[in-house]
Amino acid sequence: MQPSIRVDPDPGVQYVLRIGDTCLILGQRLGEWCGHAPVLEEDIAMANMALDLVGQARALLTHAGQMRGQGYDEDQLAFLRDERDYRNLTLVELPRGDFAFTVVRNAMVAGFLRHLWAALQSSSDTELAAIAGKAIKEARYHQQHAADWIVRLGDGTGESRRRTEAALASAWLYMPEFFDSDAVDDAAAESGLGPRWADLRDAWLADMTAILDEAGLAMPAEAAFRSTGKRGVHSEHMGYVLTEMQYLQRAYPGGVW
Amino acid sequence: MSTGRIGKAWAVLGTVLDPEVPALSVRDLGIVRDVVEPAEGGELEIVLTPTYSGCPATEVIEQGVLEAIAQAGIGPARVRLQRAPAWTSDWISEEGRRKLRDYGIAPPGGTAPDATVPLRFVGRREAALACPRCASTDTERLSAFGSTACKALYRCRACREPFEHFKPI
Numbered sequence: 027m028q029p030s031i032r033v034d035p036d037p038g039v040q041y042v043l044r045i046g047d048t049c050l051i052l053g054q055r056l057g058e059w060c061g062h063a064p065v066l067e068e069d070i071a072m073a074n075m076a077l078d079l080v081g082q083a084r085a086l087l088t089h090a091g092q093m094r095g096q097g098y099d100e101d102q103l104a105f106l107r108d109e110r111d112y113r114n115l116t117l118v119e120l121p122r123g124d125f126a127f128t129v130v131r132n133a134m135v136a137g138f139l140r141h142l143w144a145a146l147q148s149s150s151d152t153e154l155a156a157i158a159g160k161a162i163k164e165a166r167y168h169q170q171h172a173a174d175w176i177v178r179l180g181d182g183t184g185e186s187r188r189r190t191e192a193a194l195a196s197a198w199l200y201m202p203e204f205f206d207s208d209a210v211d212d213a214a215a216e217s218g219l220g221p222r223w224a225d226l227r228d229a230w231l232a233d234m235t236a237i238l239d240e241a242g243l244a245m246p247a248e249a250a251f252r253s254t255g256k257r258g259v260h261s262e263h264m265g266y267v268l269t270e271m272q273y274l275q276r277a278y279p280g281g282v283w
Numbered sequence: 284m285s286t287g288r289i290g291k292a293w294a295v296l297g298t299v300l301d302p303e304v305p306a307l308s309v310r311d312l313g314i315v316r317d318v319v320e321p322a323e324g325g326e327l328e329i330v331l332t333p334t335y336s337g338c339p340a341t342e343v344i345e346q347g348v349l350e351a352i353a354q355a356g357i358g359p360a361r362v363r364l365q366r367a368p369a370w371t372s373d374w375i376s377e378e379g380r381r382k383l384r385d386y387g388i389a390p391p392g393g394t395a396p397d398a399t400v401p402l403r404f405v406g407r408r409e410a411a412l413a414c415p416r417c418a419s420t421d422t423e424r425l426s427a428f429g430s431t432a433c434k435a436l437y438r439c440r441a442c443r444e445p446f447e448h449f450k451p452i
Binding site for chain 1: 333335336337338339366367368369370371395396398399401402404425426427428429430432436450452
């Protein structure tokens with residue numbers, strides 16, 4: 027079996043991995059809808075967004091792998107790390123759930139990424155700024171799509187409303203992690219690499235408030251629970267995502283197509 | 284534009300088609316940002332900017348460009364991918380827009396939205412899009428996403444035909 031690689035603990039590398047892994051794992055989860063979405067148009071939409079996210083992840087992981095002379099390529103980082111070395115937000119690794127959960131999660135993550143990309147356009151790291159300049163356009167489109175669905179479902183039938191409320195209640199538990207800043211954020215803010223994620227909270231909440239108001243849904247209260255995926259301590263679902271993602275590279279080391 | 288190797292290279296690039304929207308050349312699409320003459324008979328450098336982060340056509344386009352340059356006898360050449368500034372549908376040429384319409388795809392109308400402007404989630408109205416077949420603006424969007432990353436699905440209420448729209452981004 028292909029052995030795992032070790033990643034540089036440098037906070038700059040960790041900061042880029044947090045974004046890259048969030049895109050990668052959400053892309054993997056959205057890809058699961060291919061062939062299973064409730065209507066053909068949404069099947070295509072989920073696959074399209076997964077493609078954008080995996081493309082963003084490729085650029086970010088390629089960049090992270092080159093930082094500090096590590097010399098890893100995108101595939102090594104995507105497929106050959108152990109669970110604790112993945113830095114994605116916990117929310118994106120949760121099972122895809124029903125369609126309501128998927129659009130609620132997409133709205134939360136795409137909105138967050140849009141504000142993050144906006145700030146990263148002026149990163150001191152020119153490659154990261156260039157990736158942000160492209161990705162912000164895509165995130166904007168994803169956020170709009172998810173928001174339109176939340177409004178339609180929240181303001182729809184009793185059943186669609188019930189499911190959307192349930193999705194919101196469970197996804198919201200993982201929201202504080204987005205903005206729970208730590209030493210990695212402080213280092214990024216100091217070096218000009220990127221913003222402290224806590225500083226994106228107000229703009230993100232304003233978007234979510236506008237969406238939920240239009241959908242006639244109440245914003246859940248913030249829970250005391252703190253998820254920690256971005257620090258490498260994941261939910262019980264992460265191992266299953268990685269098993270499926272990594273199987274080929276682990277069983278057939280270096281396999282390419 | 285020079286008439287030498289660079290001029291020939293631009294002319295050749297006008298014949299390399301996008302594999303996913305074969306009505307357009309890579310020049311019409313606006314992804315060829317520059318062609319740089321080497322110092323002394325070395326490799327021509329062709330600078331490409333991909334349309335979408337995950338566009339699966341990027342690698343096929345690179346290969347197509349290099350093959351066309353080689354066939355025209357003006358090689359060797361290499362491709363450099365340039366991310367910034369990010370590609371925008373505003374870079375599709377007038378000629379490209381006409382070709383899209385003739386091909387049955389509504390070209391991006393107006394200019395691409397500024398990604399940093401706050402989104403509107405309330406009372407939003409899509410600008411009327413003209414059907415590429417009958418030109419009626421009595422059209423509706425069926426899906427924000429289409430058969431490729433760069434397109435959305437529409438339907439014309441006047442002629443009842445479905446059509447694709449090249450997304451303004």
